[in-house]
Amino acid sequence: MIDEKLKSLNIILPNAPKPAGSYIPVVISNNIAYVSGQIPVKEGKVVFSGKVPTQQSIEEAGKAAKLCAINALAQLKASLGNLDRINKIIRVSGFVNSTPEFDQQPTIINSASDLLFNIFGEKGKHTRIAVGVASLPLESTVEIDMIVEIS
Amino acid sequence: MIDEKLKSLNIILPNAPKPAGSYIPVVISNNIAYVSGQIPVKEGKVVFSGKVPTQQSIEEAGKAAKLCAINALAQLKASLGNLDRINKIIRVSGFVNSTPEFDQQPTIINSASDLLFNIFGEKGKHTRIAVGVASLPLESTVEIDMIVEIS
């Protein structure tokens, strides 16, 4: 069912991006899946890099956040086999590569939150943090990690 | 009992602040409640904004941290109905809007930690992270999120 929902939203999950370090993308403990921090990578390349708002606009950074969320779902699909196993998105942590003055991180991470709600409906309503960080791996504009309840 | 404790400490929980984005304040999974990042909002307005120590003193930032913790408890009360359902504060994550030189984040987040210990006693003893970030939503001085075990 989630696969059909993705199709209706024109979202194509990529092959799960490889981690940029010596760790793994998903760990399951009890009925909780933890997803490693995802950056806006597409076909092996960071496609949104630099700080908001000087090097990326809020709008572009929103696209970066959405791509991070899509990559997280790709990791979950690769690990779980089927996204229908997701009972509930528990937590989304959003880190935005920000200048010291930038303060609209929520607007950017909303692009990820809205996507999750559009895909999962009530099950996609999650808790969240959104903070501005000094820098991110490979100059990524956004990094997002997730905690998910599964069955 | 916790309500009486709050009264004896002259702490009045506000109405639960609305999230500054498209997500929800609390998600419960198994017997764990996750609280979204809380900023120092009072009656709909951020009352502690700017960086430590240039725009806010350590003392004022401590008040901000305390207010974030109070807002987290307000969210938990709205979600759980009764704070007596809290078995244990598991985790407090504290993000302090910091200049690149500022390094006394623990002193600031202690104001939140002390509050939780004063209210919950042994059940309030939690693990913690405290980091300095480049910027926070709505120029907030502090953002705090929590993970709590409930019954």
Added chain:
Amino acid sequence: MIDEKLKSLNIILPNAPKPAGSYIPVVISNNIAYVSGQIPVKEGKVVFSGKVPTQQSIEEAGKAAKLCAINALAQLKASLGNLDRINKIIRVSGFVNSTPEFDQQPTIINSASDLLFNIFGEKGKHTRIAVGVASLPLESTVEIDMIVEIS
């Protein structure tokens, strides 16, 4: 067995460092242990301070990350009695004290990740976030916290 593995790797766990604030090092909920953020402290002193790459090289910062992981294990040993009780490292969060331009946080946190894999093997394969922050407590170069499944 983990104690022997540590010996074979020439790793000596220190006495568990005291938290730099009013909180506790480890909280256990259900079968999950949460470890507070650990900084690169040795015998009560921060031994790696300052930002990467201007004040600390990537190589030195990697040593800092490794020391943070060792301190986290020391906390777990003090709390659990025996590191053989660790079933699985679930999550490692790595915060690197970074200049706004620095983007190789994964390389640094890899030193912690590699250590955990060397000690715990398959059980040590974890999910991870790595971000660059504006500043850290006591000017620490790295802060790392962990979530672990225990038996």
